[in-house]
Structures are given as structure tokens and as C-alpha cells.
Amino acid sequence: MFEMAMSISSVCGVLVAAWLLWRARNQGDLQALAGFAIMMAIWCFGHVVLFQGYEKIGINIILANPLMPTFFLHFAIVFVNSGPAKERTLDRLHLAIPWFYVASVAVVLHSWWMEAGDAISTLDTRSFFIFTDAGSWNLAYTVLIGMLAHGVLLFGWYRHSGNKKRSILAMFGVGAWGLLLATSFVFPSFGISWFPYPMLLLPTYLLLLVYAVVRYQILSVNAFANRALLWLAMMLVILCLIAVISVVSGRIGLQALADVPSWQLWLYSLLMLLMSALIYQPLNRLISRLIYPGAVLNETVLDTWSSRLKEAQDWEQLTALGEDLLSSQIRRSIEIKLNVLQSDSVLDDRDLALQVSRSDSGWRFMLLGWEDASPGMRLTAEVFGSLFSTSCGLLERSLALAATERKRLDEKHLVELGGLSASMAHELRNPLNIIAMAAYDTPPETRQHIQTQLKRADRLVSDMLVYSGGLTLQISTTPLRALVLGILAQAQLDGVAYEIDIDESIELEADPQRLQQVFINLIDNAVAFLRNQPNGKFLIAARTDDKTVVIQVHNNGPEVDASLQGETLFQPFVTKRAGGSGLGLAIVRRIVDAHNGKIQHRSDSGWPVTFELFLPLHSSSTSISNRDPYDTK
Incomplete structure (x- = not known):
């Protein structure tokens, strides 16, 4: 049994060394560890040779044992001192590594010359190695180098963190196991006639040591260790x-x-x-x-699905990729329905669909129309559905992170724009005032034209200050109908007709000054398009819905250009209005967002143009500053 254990240890040492050299790829620590594995294989082979009766050769091979801890010391120094942070002490030790090898070879040569080893007969009459009196130097040097190597590891345990610290801790545990196994090797040298049974488990020491080192560097070794432990159990x-x-x-x-x-x-x-x-x-x-006939699922297919789905940048692309992958796999047309897309498509009785929806516990999927599908197709769809649901969660988090970063950049841009706008307002209004005073001496027609343009310039400057400056709300209870009637009484409607459909009982908690600005901008925007149109008319209606006030501002002017519909309509400096600044609707959007509300454009309400506002009846705070104008929440 002892000879078999040593033979297995030798074979394991050679195989492990070959594997480490193959995976080392110029990694000095793994190369040194491969040297340690080779020396351990040679040392164990010396015991086999000794058992076979070649005592002189076996003794000399075993006396080379100082080279084992030297290789391990080399490994420990390189392993601990790797990374961006270098230690001077370890740098000096690393420079001294060649001298450690020279000293180890000298100890080995001295041991051979002094005949530091001998052989005795154990209980089964086989030869077993013992140290002579001259071999104490060999044994002491070996122990000293081993202690120095573990001292370096202890230093690394204090200096490092994370996976490297865990690896060092695991190496200490394996080192304790190796010390327990190797202790029985020296028993006969001290006159203890015990058979070295612990050395029968010596193959496990090398395997555990290498696993402790590489489990965090080469992840594939963990799968192999998992299978090996299963079969060993x-x-x-x-x-x-x-x-x-x-x-x-x-x-x-x-x-x-x-x-x-x-x-x-x-x-x-x-x-x-x-x-x-x-x-x-x-x-x-x-x-x-x-x-499951027809189901071809393996690691290659799953890896392909996972990598392709990760390429999606938005929900539409993810859906298209998912339909293409699943349809190609089962050779049937598949439709994927995502609740975030709010698809209104109707499934045919013969169609197969994968419905994926968001719930409180995460993303879930459901197979629709798969009752007559084969078991293999259903299994494929279920596996794909699980993977697709995971991809939905990953994309959701990715989009949220992107939105957060975009919001941060927008807020930074607003701060910069606010400073620029304040500076521009100061620089522009001084010459505008001078122009206004100089216009008094001009003919009436010229003066009227100049004053009109000055008002336009002043409005543009004011809009820029409102949009780019800090936005603070002073919340109070505001009667909606009275607020709108007050605005209309002062507005220049130029003959445009209007209607009001707001119940007098509707009150909401809002900033009346900011809310007044919302209606002024919307009414001014409507009048600008209705002024030269026959039968121009707008309607302001409101109703309460649960805890929300829904306000609709309709007008029968020209429809909004298709290129401006959606989020583009509320972005700054986007307008089709002659003489407009392009900031009116952007300011409305920012004020509504500051009230935790929402505004949208509609063309399906029976009027050519409708702006629909959703404002909470009750505010959750009394002061809100610098809301993001692009935040749709």
C-alpha cells in the first residue's frame, strides 16, 4: 500500500506539473508551483526505488528534499508580491531566490558526500529511509525553508484581501494537512518504529494545494473538482x-x-x-x-443564446433577437410578447407565443398556444423562457443605470446652462434697455416694430432663465378654475374663442405661480397657431381621477408635425412656431415634472391637438428643486 501511494503521488505530481506549465502562460508563481510538484514527484519516486531494492539511488533521490521547499518558497514570494502593490522586503527576497537554489543544491551535495541517509527494514521487511546523524543539516534546512515560505504566506495574508487572501488561508489549511502526513516520514529516523500510515494519503496533499492556489485564478478547475469529489464520495x-x-x-x-x-x-x-x-x-x-424528441439543448446552444441576448440595447431589439433565436431552434414562427412594449397584437390559434411580464418578484414567462407542441419543443421553450426572463432583468438594470447616468449629465448641463443664461441675461438686457430708450425718438411705425422685437427678445431671455435656473416650489391649495379664469382675463387672445369645463370644487396642492406659467405657455402656444385661422377655438377641461387631476387643453389648430410627436416635442429649442423660442413646452414639462406629474400630447381625443396633464391632488413635499426636465417618472 505504501509503494502504491508513493507511485500515485509521483504520477499526480508529474501530471499536475504538466498541467500547471500548460496553464502558466508566463505566470512565475504557477511555474514555481509546477517545479514544486515535479520535486515532490521525484521525492516520492525515490521511496518507490528504495522499496524495489535500489537503496543507494533511492536514498540520494530522497536526500534532494531541500529543493521541494525552495520551489515552494519561490512560489510564495512571487504569489504574494504579484499585483500593483510591491513590497520592498519581498522584492529583496525575490532577488535572492537564485541564492536559495544554490544553497539548496549545496545542502543536497553535502548530504550525498556525508551519506546523510540510510535504509532500515520496517515491519514488512521492506527498506525505509532514515536520516543519519549527518542528515540533521538536511532536515533542519528543509524545515527552515518551509517555515520561511509559510512566513511569506502569512505576511501576504495580512497585506492582501479578497480572493488572494482566501487562497492563502486555504494554503495554510492544506499545509497543516501536509505537515500531518509528512510527520510520519521522520519517525523511523528518531527510533519510532511506527509504520508511516499517514503518508498513504500523500497524493491528496499536492492536489489540495494546487486547488487552493488556482481555484480563484482558473475557474474551470472548480467544475473538475466538483466532479472529482462526486465520484470520490x-x-x-x-x-x-x-x-x-x-x-x-x-x-x-x-x-x-x-x-x-x-x-x-x-x-x-x-x-x-x-x-x-x-x-x-x-x-x-x-x-x-x-x-424529448426534437430538443437539442447543450452548453453550446445555451452559450449562444446568452451571448446573443446580451447584445440587445433596448426592448425592441431584445424581442427581435429572442424571436429569431427561438424560431431558429424549433423551426417554427414564435412571437414574444413583452408587457413593457404593450403590444396589442392578437394571436392566431395556430401561433406559438412566449409572454414575458414584470411582477413584484421579478420577470416571469408563460407559454401561450403550446398545448399541441411536442415535449421537446416545450422543453426548449421553457429553457429559453427562463434565460430570456433573466436577460430582461439584466436589460432593465442596464437601462436604469444608463438613465441615471443621463440624468446626472443633464443636471450637470443645467447647472452650466443656468450660469451661462444668467450671464447672458445681464449682458443682453443692458443693450436692450438702451435700444428701448433710443426708440422713443423714432417714427411711430418704427418704434412699434422695435418694441415688438424687444418684447420677443426679453421673452426669450426670461424663458432661458426659467428653464435653466433652479426650480423651487411653494406648495399651497390652489382652486383650478379660478386660476385658469384669472389667466384668461389677462391673456391677449386676438379673437380666439375658448371654453372652460372645470368644476369649481377641484382644488390641488401646487405652486400657483408655476402652475400659472404652465397655462400661460399652453394658451400662448395655442393662440399663436389659432390667431390667423378662422373659427379658431380652444377648450380647457379638467376632471379628478382617484388621487389625480387630469387636465386637457384642446385646440382645433393644425396637427403637430409627426417628426415632433413624442418626447421630442418637449425638448428645448424644438419648435415649428414662427418667432417661438422653443422653450415654452420644455418649461411646462419641467414644472409638471417638479409637481410629480406628467404631460403628454394626444391626437386621438377628437381635437387636432390635445395636451393632457396629470397632476397629483396632494403634494408629498413643500419644496422641490432642480428636477430633471427629461425625467418621465
Whole structure:
């Protein structure tokens, strides 16, 4: 058993070293760890050679053990000192690494010259290595280098955080396990005639050490470790089961089974387990095709779905990608219905659809029209639906982050624009006042024309100050009908007719000055288009809906250009009105948003143009400043 354990350790050391060198890719720490694995393989092979009767060769190989901790010290220094933050002490140790190798080789040569090792017969009459009196230097140097290496790791544990700190902590645990296993190696050297049973588990030390190092650097090793532990647990269960069968079978009349050696039962069971591992995947695919015919789902398909769905930048693109991927997979036309898109399409009885909706607990999906689909198609759709729902959540968070960043930039722009507007207002109004005073000496027609243009310029400056400046609300209870009638009594309507449909009982908590500005801008905007139109008319209506006041300002003027409808209509400096500043509706939008309300344009209310406002009856605060003009919430 000891010889088998050492042979397995040698093979594991060579395989691990080859794997590390393959994955190292110029990583000094993994290359040094590969050197440690090779030296451990050589050291274990020395015990096998010694067991085979080649005592001189085996002893000399084992006496090379100082090189093992030297490679580990090299690994520890590079591992701890990697990253942006370098330590001077470790830099000096790193420069001294060649001298550690020279010293280790000198100790090995001295041990060979002084014959620091010998062989004795253990309980099973095989040869086992022991240190002579001259070998104390070899053993002491090996222990000292090992302690220095773990001291470097301890220093790294204090200096680092995150995954590197966790790796170092795991290495200390594995190091304690290795020390426990290796302690029995020196027992015979001190006259303790115990068989080194702990060394039988030595293969686990190297594997656990490498896993502790690379589990956070090479993630694929975790999947391999997961499978390895699963099969190891199954082997242990079989071993325990065979032990129970060996004890119980004779007592229940199965003497023939009881006479079979336990090791043979265990070997047969192990072979069966190995055979099961080999045929599991093929059988699994075959059974899946029988149960779910037509379903071809594997890691490649899932990775393709995931990567393609991540490319979507908005809901329309995500829906189009999802329909294309699922339709291509099952070779049927599929429609995906997202509640955020508010699609009004009607499904045909023969159509297949995937409905995805947002709930309080997250995104959920539902299959519509799949009753007659094959089990394979339903399985494919369910797997895709789960992945698509996850993609919806990712896109939702991505859009929210983008909106937050856009809001931050807009607020920064407003601050800059506010300072610029204040400066411009000061610089512009002084020459405008001079022009106004100089116009008194001009002919009446010229003076009238100049005053008209001066009013227009002053209105533009005022609008810029209102839009770009800080917006603070002074909330009070405001009768809506009285407010609108007061505005109309002072407005210059130029013969445009109007109607009011507002109940006198409607009151809302709002800033009356800001709300007055909303109606002035909307009425002025309507009159500008109705002034030269026969039978021009506008209607202001309001009603209460639960906790909201719904206000509609209709007019029978020309319809809004299709290129301006939607959010574009409320952006600054966008207008089709002759002589307009392009800030009127943007200011309205900002004031309504500051009241936690909403404004939208409608063309389906029976009037060519309708602006619909939603304002809360009760305000949640008394002062709101610098609301984002593009925030639609």
C-alpha cells in the first residue's frame, strides 16, 4: 500500500506539473508551483526505488528534499508580491531566490558526500529511509525553508484581501494537512518504529494545494473538482457498502458471497462505477432524445443564446433577437410578447407565443398556444423562457443605470446652462434697455416694430432663465378654475374663442405661480397657431381621477408635425412656431415634472391637438428643486 501511494503521488505530481506549465502562460508563481510538484514527484519516486531494492539511488533521490521547499518558497514570494502593490522586503527576497537554489543544491551535495541517509527494514521487511546523524543539516534546512515560505504566506495574508487572501488561508489549511502526513516520514529516523500510515494519503496533499492556489485564478478547475469529489464520495459509499455486505452476507445465508474477498468486491464495484461514468453522458443524451424528441439543448446552444441576448440595447431589439433565436431552434414562427412594449397584437390559434411580464418578484414567462407542441419543443421553450426572463432583468438594470447616468449629465448641463443664461441675461438686457430708450425718438411705425422685437427678445431671455435656473416650489391649495379664469382675463387672445369645463370644487396642492406659467405657455402656444385661422377655438377641461387631476387643453389648430410627436416635442429649442423660442413646452414639462406629474400630447381625443396633464391632488413635499426636465417618472 505504501509503494502504491508513493507511485500515485509521483504520477499526480508529474501530471499536475504538466498541467500547471500548460496553464502558466508566463505566470512565475504557477511555474514555481509546477517545479514544486515535479520535486515532490521525484521525492516520492525515490521511496518507490528504495522499496524495489535500489537503496543507494533511492536514498540520494530522497536526500534532494531541500529543493521541494525552495520551489515552494519561490512560489510564495512571487504569489504574494504579484499585483500593483510591491513590497520592498519581498522584492529583496525575490532577488535572492537564485541564492536559495544554490544553497539548496549545496545542502543536497553535502548530504550525498556525508551519506546523510540510510535504509532500515520496517515491519514488512521492506527498506525505509532514515536520516543519519549527518542528515540533521538536511532536515533542519528543509524545515527552515518551509517555515520561511509559510512566513511569506502569512505576511501576504495580512497585506492582501479578497480572493488572494482566501487562497492563502486555504494554503495554510492544506499545509497543516501536509505537515500531518509528512510527520510520519521522520519517525523511523528518531527510533519510532511506527509504520508511516499517514503518508498513504500523500497524493491528496499536492492536489489540495494546487486547488487552493488556482481555484480563484482558473475557474474551470472548480467544475473538475466538483466532479472529482462526486465520484470520490461514490467510491467511499461503495467501499462502506461492500464492508457491510461482507459482514452481513454470511449471517443471512449468502455464504458464497461471504467467501469472496472484500477487495475483489470493491474492485468489481469500482469497475462498475467507472463503466457507469463512461456511459452516463451517451445514455443521458439517448434518453433525452427519446423523452424529448426534437430538443437539442447543450452548453453550446445555451452559450449562444446568452451571448446573443446580451447584445440587445433596448426592448425592441431584445424581442427581435429572442424571436429569431427561438424560431431558429424549433423551426417554427414564435412571437414574444413583452408587457413593457404593450403590444396589442392578437394571436392566431395556430401561433406559438412566449409572454414575458414584470411582477413584484421579478420577470416571469408563460407559454401561450403550446398545448399541441411536442415535449421537446416545450422543453426548449421553457429553457429559453427562463434565460430570456433573466436577460430582461439584466436589460432593465442596464437601462436604469444608463438613465441615471443621463440624468446626472443633464443636471450637470443645467447647472452650466443656468450660469451661462444668467450671464447672458445681464449682458443682453443692458443693450436692450438702451435700444428701448433710443426708440422713443423714432417714427411711430418704427418704434412699434422695435418694441415688438424687444418684447420677443426679453421673452426669450426670461424663458432661458426659467428653464435653466433652479426650480423651487411653494406648495399651497390652489382652486383650478379660478386660476385658469384669472389667466384668461389677462391673456391677449386676438379673437380666439375658448371654453372652460372645470368644476369649481377641484382644488390641488401646487405652486400657483408655476402652475400659472404652465397655462400661460399652453394658451400662448395655442393662440399663436389659432390667431390667423378662422373659427379658431380652444377648450380647457379638467376632471379628478382617484388621487389625480387630469387636465386637457384642446385646440382645433393644425396637427403637430409627426417628426415632433413624442418626447421630442418637449425638448428645448424644438419648435415649428414662427418667432417661438422653443422653450415654452420644455418649461411646462419641467414644472409638471417638479409637481410629480406628467404631460403628454394626444391626437386621438377628437381635437387636432390635445395636451393632457396629470397632476397629483396632494403634494408629498413643500419644496422641490432642480428636477430633471427629461425625467418621465
